[in-house]
Amino acid sequence: MSVRERVALLAAFGAVWFIWGSTYLAIAWAVESIPPLLMIGARCVIAGGLLYGWARWRGGPRPAAADWRGAAVAGVLLFVTGQAVLAWSETRIASGAASLLIATEPMFIALIGWRGGRLAGGAGEPGRFPGASLAAILVGFAGVAVLVLPGGEGGLDLLGAVAAVLASLSWSVGVFRSGPRPGIRPGQLAGMQLLVAGGVLLALSGLLGDFARLPAGGPSPRAIAAFFHLVVMGSVVAYGAYVWLLGRVGPTRLSTHAYVNPLVAVVLGIALNGEPISAALVLATLLILGSVAMLLSAGRLPASAAPRPSRRPRSPAATDSSATARPRRTPSGTPAARSPGSAGWGSPGRSTGRRAAS
Numbered sequence: 352m353s354v355r356e357r358v359a360l361l362a363a364f365g366a367v368w369f370i371w372g373s374t375y376l377a378i379a380w381a382v383e384s385i386p387p388l389l390m391i392g393a394r395c396v397i398a399g400g401l402l403y404g405w406a407r408w409r410g411g412p413r414p415a416a417a418d419w420r421g422a423a424v425a426g427v428l429l430f431v432t433g434q435a436v437l438a439w440s441e442t443r444i445a446s447g448a449a450s451l452l453i454a455t456e457p458m459f460i461a462l463i464g465w466r467g468g469r470l471a472g473g474a475g476e477p478g479r480f481p482g483a484s485l486a487a488i489l490v491g492f493a494g495v496a497v498l499v500l501p502g503g504e505g506g507l508d509l510l511g512a513v514a515a516v517l518a519s520l521s522w523s524v525g526v527f528r529s530g531p532r533p534g535i536r537p538g539q540l541a542g543m544q545l546l547v548a549g550g551v552l553l554a555l556s557g558l559l560g561d562f563a564r565l566p567a568g569g570p571s572p573r574a575i576a577a578f579f580h581l582v583v584m585g586s587v588v589a590y591g592a593y594v595w596l597l598g599r600v601g602p603t604r605l606s607t608h609a610y611v612n613p614l615v616a617v618v619l620g621i622a623l624n625g626e627p628i629s630a631a632l633v634l635a636t637l638l639i640l641g642s643v644a645m646l647l648s649a650g651r652l653p654a655s656a657a658p659r660p661s662r663r664p665r666s667p668a669a670t671d672s673s674a675t676a677r678p679r680r681t682p683s684g685t686p687a688a689r690s691p692g693s694a695g696w697g698s699p700g701r702s703t704g705r706r707a708a709s
Contacts, residue, residue: 360600363592367608370589372615375446375453376624377585378438380577384570386561387438390578392552395430398586399545406539414543418532422543428525430548431555437518443511445626448498450616451635452515455495457606457643458488459523484646491642494635506631531598541594545586609643 352360381390407413414422441449461484499512532540556562570578596605613636620626 360596363596364607366589366592367596367605368611369615370584371593371608372450372612373619374581374585374589375441375450375612375616376619377577377580379441379446379449379620379624381570381574381581382438382442384566384574385578386556386559386564387442388435388552388559389556389561389565390581391430391435391438392549392556394578394582394586395426395434395545395549395552397549398582398590399542399547399549401542401587402538402591403542403546406536406542409536411536411539412534414535414539418535418540419543419547421528421532422540423547425525425529426544426546426548427551428521428528429544431551432521433518433525434522434548435552436514436521440511440514440518443508444515445620446624447613447617447620447626448507448512448632448635449515450613450620451498451632451639452495452512453519453522454609454613454639454643455491455516455519456523456526457609457646458491459520460526460606461488461646463523463527487642487645490645491639494638494642497631497635497638526597529594529597537595537598538591541591545590606643606647610640613640 378390437449437453440452444452495512495516498507499509500506529540529544531537535543569575593605593608617626617628617632617636621628
């Protein structure tokens with residue numbers, strides 16, 4: 352791997368680890384005066400338009416209908432029933448607690464991967480589920496219980512907590528449906544997913560009367576600043592990096608963001624938003640992040656989360672090996688992840704057929 356490739360890889364991981372950790376607090380501030388569905392919908396449309404427009408201007412292909420269908424499924428799972436539901440949950444629970452509940456993502460990915468990804472539309476073969484991995488998942492959900500069960504120090508609002516966990520499940524399913532598509536650059540694919548999800552959310556916002564719920568004087572300066580942080584840093588930079596990494600290192604290494612994001616979110620929530628720290632929050636943090644560590648060390652997460660192969664025919668404009676080569680299959684039946692390419696996440700890079708570490 353060249354120095355340029357290593358720098359690109361580290362920068363992308365840094366964006367996913369640290370910028371995404373800051374988005375939980377940004378969501379909490381933005382929804383103070385912007386309705387959640389409207390806020391996430393506008394964020395998706397603006398960020399998606401920037402990513403898609405940039406990719407097309409740089410020579411990206413015109414997507415086929417099948418590409419848009421795939422982007423629509425992934426976009427709805429990731430941003431409508433994922434991010435928008437998370438934003439709604441943060442109107443009821445603290446941002447640090449929400450980030451811990453979202454950290455259940457690797458547990459859901461492990462359970463979905465146990466069935467070869469078929470529960471999420473994958474084409475792999477079911478595998479044996481080790482007892483150690485089951486124990487790890489139980490530990491993680493014990494951490495969720497510490498936060499959610501009434502009567503304890505956690506005592507989170509039940510509806511808000513359940514919404515955050517469901518958002519985590521939706522995002523996990525979306526991961527299996529958001530892998531690379533032949534001929535479509537990662538940045539362009541991210542833009543397509545965001546545009547579709549944003550359109551759906553803005554339509555829902557209109558039906559629910561969210562535009563009329565905006566404050567008469569407009570959103571607060573803090574909400575506006577948080578919104579643009581979410582658009583530029585959270586969606587354009589961090590999500591673009593996430594999609595780029597997903598096609599190169601697979602979800603196993605990428606799921607390490609589940610360690611870092613909650614720690615960043617909890618620290619920022621306490622330091623900048625006055626969120627309380629309690630024994631329950633500390634215990635839940637140890638249990639949930641310990642569960643993630645156990646899962647990753649057991650190698651339970653699948654080697655790739657690529658979607659079903661596209662039936663789009665090859666064209667002379669898409670003959671480069673990165674766009675058309677059929678991925679090598681791993682023993683589990685899932686496509687092998689691509690190794691880091693020499694280009695940034697706005698271009699296809701090259702596939703070497705190397706399997707992601709697990």
